[in-house]
Amino acid sequence: xxxxPTPSPRRFGYVGxxxxxxxxxxxxxxxxPVAIVTCVVGxxxxxxxxxxxxxxxxxxxxxxxxxxxxxxxxxxxxxLRLAGRPAIAAPDWSLRHRGQGIWRRxxxxxxxGRTWSYWAHGAIVQLVxxxxxxxxxxxxxxxxxxGPTYWFWGRxxxxxxxxxxxxxxxxxxxxxxxxxxSQSGLFVGExxxxxxxxxxxxxxxxxxxxxxxxxxxxxxxxxxGEGESAALRREISASESSRVSxxxxxxxxxxxxxxxxxxxPQQSLLRVQYDLSxxxxxxxxxxETLRPLLESALGLTKDxxxxxxxxxxxxxxxxxxDRGLASAIRSLASRSPVPTTAAVDLTVGEVDLGPVxxxxxxxxxxxxxxxxxxxxxxxxxxxxxxxxxTGLRARRRRDLVVEVVDDGRGGAREVSGHGLNGVAARVTxxxxxxVVDSPGGGPTRVTVTLPVGSASGTELAAPLR
Amino acid sequence: xxxxxxESVPVEPVAVVRVVLADDSVLLREGVARLFQEAGYHVVGxxxxxxxxxxxxxxxxxxxxxxxxxxxxxxxxxxVRAGIAIKAVxxxxxxxLLSQYTEAEYAxxxxxxxxxxxxxxLKDRVSSLDELQDAVERIVAGGxxxxxxxxxxxxxxxxxxxxxxxPREVEVLSLMAEGRTNxxxxxxxxxxxxxxxxxxxxxxxKLDLDDSGAAHRRVLAVLAxxxxx
Numbered sequence: 001x002x003x004x005p006t007p008s009p010r011r012f013g014y015v016g017x018x019x020x021x022x023x024x025x026x027x028x029x030x031x032x033p034v035a036i037v038t039c040v041v042g043x044x045x046x047x048x049x050x051x052x053x054x055x056x057x058x059x060x061x062x063x064x065x066x067x068x069x070x071x072x073x074x075x076x077x078x079x080l081r082l083a084g085r086p087a088i089a090a091p092d093w094s095l096r097h098r099g100q101g102i103w104r105r106x107x108x109x110x111x112x113g114r115t116w117s118y119w120a121h122g123a124i125v126q127l128v129x130x131x132x133x134x135x136x137x138x139x140x141x142x143x144x145x146x147g148p149t150y151w152f153w154g155r156x157x158x159x160x161x162x163x164x165x166x167x168x169x170x171x172x173x174x175x176x177x178x179x180x181x182s183q184s185g186l187f188v189g190e191x192x193x194x195x196x197x198x199x200x201x202x203x204x205x206x207x208x209x210x211x212x213x214x215x216x217x218x219x220x221x222x223x224x225g226e227g228e229s230a231a232l233r234r235e236i237s238a239s240e241s242s243r244v245s246x247x248x249x250x251x252x253x254x255x256x257x258x259x260x261x262x263x264x265p266q267q268s269l270l271r272v273q274y275d276l277s278x279x280x281x282x283x284x285x286x287x288e289t290l291r292p293l294l295e296s297a298l299g300l301t302k303d304x305x306x307x308x309x310x311x312x313x314x315x316x317x318x319x320x321x322d323r324g325l326a327s328a329i330r331s332l333a334s335r336s337p338v339p340t341t342a343a344v345d346l347t348v349g350e351v352d353l354g355p356v357x358x359x360x361x362x363x364x365x366x367x368x369x370x371x372x373x374x375x376x377x378x379x380x381x382x383x384x385x386x387x388x389x390t391g392l393r394a395r396r397r398r399d400l401v402v403e404v405v406d407d408g409r410g411g412a413r414e415v416s417g418h419g420l421n422g423v424a425a426r427v428t429x430x431x432x433x434x435v436v437d438s439p440g441g442g443p444t445r446v447t448v449t450l451p452v453g454s455a456s457g458t459e460l461a462a463p464l465r
Numbered sequence: 466x467x468x469x470x471x472e473s474v475p476v477e478p479v480a481v482v483r484v485v486l487a488d489d490s491v492l493l494r495e496g497v498a499r500l501f502q503e504a505g506y507h508v509v510g511x512x513x514x515x516x517x518x519x520x521x522x523x524x525x526x527x528x529x530x531x532x533x534x535x536x537x538x539x540x541x542x543x544x545v546r547a548g549i550a551i552k553a554v555x556x557x558x559x560x561x562l563l564s565q566y567t568e569a570e571y572a573x574x575x576x577x578x579x580x581x582x583x584x585x586x587l588k589d590r591v592s593s594l595d596e597l598q599d600a601v602e603r604i605v606a607g608g609x610x611x612x613x614x615x616x617x618x619x620x621x622x623x624x625x626x627x628x629x630x631x632p633r634e635v636e637v638l639s640l641m642a643e644g645r646t647n648x649x650x651x652x653x654x655x656x657x658x659x660x661x662x663x664x665x666x667x668x669x670x671k672l673d674l675d676d677s678g679a680a681h682r683r684v685l686a687v688l689a690x691x692x693x694x
Binding site: 259262263266267268270271273274275276277278281298302305309313318319321322323327330331334335337 | 490492493496497499500503534535540541542565566568569570588589591592593594618619621692
């Protein structure tokens with residue numbers, strides 16, 4: 001054996017079980033006292049709460065009891081962790097507490113299933129299970145320690161004639177066994193018997209201790225863990241967040257690209273234009289070789305600059321960057337071939353719309369292009385307004401609602417490759433919704449709802465720059 | 466759109482127009498300054514941002530301030546705001562916005578102040594000395610200059626009552642919206658001034674507009690009509 005520390009601290013194997021034993025025994029031996037406390041507090045609190053519910057004081061007592069149950073449950077999870085078990089994630093209570101007002105929060109606690117599961121664990125399950133595991137654990141420890149040492153402590157007991165020796169009772173049934181006659185012989189036999197039994201218990205002690213802790217762990221995982229649906233929800237929310245951040249990062253990159261093109265190539269091309277025109281003017285009037293060349297160069301420069309402008313307008317409209325969403329939408333409406341009115345109200349409170357502005361702009365741009373291409377409308381309107389709604393679990397979400405209405409022939413649908421499809425992809429990517437109401441004969445109403453700040457979407461409100 | 470072929474030789478202005486200009490890009494600042502000098506104007510100051518241009522106005526006493534739109538500190542619409550501020554503090558100073566993009570909203574902001582002697586052009590336009598001189602002279606004379614691209618965009622969406630206009634009247638209307646006088650329109654379309662006057666009267670009747678005579682107010686009326694929903 002070398003004394004190089006073992007790289008893997010995993011406690012598999014029998015020796016590992018022994019090493020873990022002290023912590024596990026410490027857990028098991030305290031299970032029952034802890035369970036008695038949680039049981040007494042849990043039931044007393046509940047009984048008081050129910051009994052006094054008719055007077056207002058009952059409600060706070062009930063809520064306090066449940067909140068205390070959560071602490072008890074978390075204490076149990078910590079004890080399991082100390083016993084060497086892998087950590088079990090407790091539910092994120094803060095997510096269940098969204099909402100305003102102390103009464104509302106109190107009610108949320110009272111109807112929360114997971115909280116009641118915590119209460120049941122502390123007040124019922126822990127006591128029943130703890131009584132069993134604690135007893136088994138205790139018996140095992142006593143026999144494992146007491147058995148092999150009987151030869152020593154047994155002598156301090158008084159052994160009378162009428163005493164029943166345990167080993168004689170057990171071994172009686174075996175053929176060929178005859179009990180010793182002398183007291184000393186019987187004591188030796190008893191010592192050997194106890195030693196054998198004790199060794200068996202001693203050898204199995206780490207296995208039993210480990211098993212009992214695992215039993216508690218399994219129950220705790222079921223009753224105190226965050227639950228699979230919560231874990232799944234968290235995962236979905238994480239993947240949604242990454243999709244949202246991908247869209248926002250793309251927007252941000254394009255915005256920067258537009259600035260760079262504006263400050264770099266566009267300015268150089270303008271300067272080239274200026275210099276070329278000056279050169280053409282400086283040519284003598286009878287120059288017939290350079291003039292056409294320079295004029296063609298000037299024309300090409302103008303065209304290139306124009307294309308570059310169109311390109312960056314498509315990436316990140318300058319007015320949107322320089323003046324914000326309301327101006328950009330008004331400009332879109334005024335440029336639309338179908339006479340369009342725009343009403344933009346962006347009073348969403350303290351939420352920064354910056355990151356979703358580009359998406360809103362392109363949604364409106366695409367919808368107006370559709371109106372112009374397919375609807376045959378003579379008038380259209382764009383309305384943008386912010387709403388605050390209270391959704392599931394009292395979460396407040398802020399939405400931007402974009403409505404484009406036209407008086408065209410209707411019948412618009414979400415078809416692959418159609419403009420509406422691209423809008424839908426972007427909108428769902430940002431966790432929004434797209435509703436198309438377009439009966440044959442019109443009018444067509446397209447409503448897009450984009451979350452701009454909520455419990456699960458706060459990252460939308462974080463400025464990227 | 467050159468207003469006439471006869472202006473291709475730079476003419477010496479009677480009183481030299483004093484010009485200050487602000488653009489954060491050195492490359493363009495130098496380029497534009499050279500074009501103005503080439504056109505016979507006196508460039509009395511060039512600046513990297515609008516604030517320093519404005520701080521220097523009492524010293525430079527310009528006839529015309531030429532402003533880029535995106536300038537420090539935020540690189541958004543500093544030029545538009547500076548133009549409006551200059552018009553408020555020094556009404557006689559002409560303001561010409563030069564930009565990489567034409568936005569009807571910026572033109573509207575400038576015109577909504579009601580001030581005379583303002584212009585808004587795409588930066589490309591000044592490479593032609595004719596257009597540069599034409600714009601400067603109109604602004605300094607208290608007129609209005611609007612980039613043809615903005616006018617085209619505004620015209621493009623108002624096809625309803627415009628359908629009552631003849632093609633010739635639409636041409637006249639767009640030049641009018643750019644801020645040209647009847648003489649300028651006549652030059653641009655190779656028409657007699659008298660027939661331009663006939664067209665404008667007809668246009669104003671068809672669009673139910675009040676022809677108030679002065680070129681600047683006429684532009685405001687036409688643009689306001691074009692912009693209304």
